[in-house]
Amino acid sequence: MLAKLTSKNQITLPKAAVSSVDAAEYFEVTVEGGRIVLTPVRVQNAQAVREKLEQLGITEQDVEDAVAWARR
Numbered sequence: 001m002l003a004k005l006t007s008k009n010q011i012t013l014p015k016a017a018v019s020s021v022d023a024a025e026y027f028e029v030t031v032e033g034g035r036i037v038l039t040p041v042r043v044q045n046a047q048a049v050r051e052k053l054e055q056l057g058i059t060e061q062d063v064e065d066a067v068a069w070a071r072r
Contacts, residue, residue, distance in 0.1 A: 013038075 001014040024040030031037070053063070 001017055003011045005011055021040050026041045026043050027038040028041050
């Protein structure tokens, strides 16, 4: 597969490459041995995290207490 780098440093990834990995909107970019490596990253939004904490019965005070404990 071939992809062209534009003058604005943008690349369109070939559909075959993207469809062969889990759906992702963001990619971690690293350079390894002269190669650019893209790794799909799943980004969760803050609201989803808040909803999960609420489902688990974890309050803001619980989080503050845990952070304070970890910083000791």
